[in-house]
Amino acid sequence: MTGNAGRKTGDEERRAAGAARIDIENLQVAYAGRNVVAGVHLVAAEGEIAGLVGPNGSGKSSVLRTVYRYLRPAAGRVLLAGADIRALAPGRAARQVAALPQERGSDFELTVREVVTMGRTPYKRAFAREDRHDRDLVARSLAAVGMAGQEARRFSALSGGERQRALLARAFAQDPDVLVLDEPTNHLDVRHQVELLGLLRAQGRTTLISLHDLNAAASLCDRLHVLNAGRVVASGTPREVLTAELLAEVFGVRAAVTEHPLTGDPLIAFDHRHSL
Numbered sequence: 115m116t117g118n119a120g121r122k123t124g125d126e127e128r129r130a131a132g133a134a135r136i137d138i139e140n141l142q143v144a145y146a147g148r149n150v151v152a153g154v155h156l157v158a159a160e161g162e163i164a165g166l167v168g169p170n171g172s173g174k175s176s177v178l179r180t181v182y183r184y185l186r187p188a189a190g191r192v193l194l195a196g197a198d199i200r201a202l203a204p205g206r207a208a209r210q211v212a213a214l215p216q217e218r219g220s221d222f223e224l225t226v227r228e229v230v231t232m233g234r235t236p237y238k239r240a241f242a243r244e245d246r247h248d249r250d251l252v253a254r255s256l257a258a259v260g261m262a263g264q265e266a267r268r269f270s271a272l273s274g275g276e277r278q279r280a281l282l283a284r285a286f287a288q289d290p291d292v293l294v295l296d297e298p299t300n301h302l303d304v305r306h307q308v309e310l311l312g313l314l315r316a317q318g319r320t321t322l323i324s325l326h327d328l329n330a331a332a333s334l335c336d337r338l339h340v341l342n343a344g345r346v347v348a349s350g351t352p353r354e355v356l357t358a359e360l361l362a363e364v365f366g367v368r369a370a371v372t373e374h375p376l377t378g379d380p381l382i383a384f385d386h387r388h389s390l
């Protein structure tokens with residue numbers, strides 16, 4: 115057995131022990147001294163899909179950036195299984211939390227396969243070669259996002275939606291306890307959106323996700339947290355949170371909230387002719 119396989123067992127043990135709960139406590143985020151998020155409390159329980167919704171600039175990405183450690187909180191804490199995420203060693207953090215961020219790296223000259231294989235880096239010693247487990251996971255991740263057979267393509271030659279899917283495959287290949295996804299349905303056509311939501315449900319991982327599509331959020335998320343001007347203004351199940359009053363107050367739109375005739379999920383019918 116390789117060291118890598120041993121570590122995998124450790125990850126599985128941690129997951130079984132409930133290691134994937136995220137608690138965000140009194141979070142404040144600032145850029146150059148300007149507060150954009152303040153007093154945010156939210157929980158993503160083990161295996162739960164927690165959605166962040168809110169208008170442009172309400173602070174969704176800023177909250178998520180503190181979870182995948184791109185930003186340091188100005189105040190407050192992000193806890194993973196009760197421990198401050200800032201205190202984790204970088205390798206451990208990368209094995210536990212995978213992100214699909216808004217900010218994209220400069221991986222352009224790599225092939226799709228190389229990009230997705232980067233998801234395995236946190237499990238490898240320096241210069242260690244990928245093993246069968248790595249190759250399997252990379253192949254399964256590519257298949258999951260519908261990109262099997264596209265391994266040899268240059269990342270730079272992909273369309274926006276294909277890039278998004280390759281980066282998602284990288285996050286899946288990382289085999290994390292917690293997935294942090296900032297607008298993952300951006301650029302995806304409707305079928306790939308539906309497939310992605312199905313994939314996320316099937317994963318059963320603790321997931322923090324920001325979404326602009328409120329109907330997708332209503333269908334996918336166990337709990338929704340509505341941000342407005344850097345604060346959480348409502349939290350609860352989609353049914354509890356997505357009311358016509360809230361949509362008017364927070365988003366400034368007229369909408370009727372009904373029930374989806376096919377799925378029974380809350381369904382928001384927007385009035386696309388008039389805003390408030």
Ligand SMILES: Nc1ncnc2c1ncn2[C@@H]1O[C@H](COP(=O)(O)OP(=O)(O)OP(=O)(O)O)[C@@H](O)[C@H]1O
Pocket residue numbers: 145150168169170171172173174175176177
């Ligand atoms: N790198 C940055 N430097 C300075 N200000 C920033 C930076 N990133 C975000 N902001 C500001 O922080 C606030 C919150 O932005 P954030 O991107 O977190 O919101 P969001 O809810 O994700 O928005 P959107 O729906 O438009 O993606 C906004 O006022 C934004 O202008």
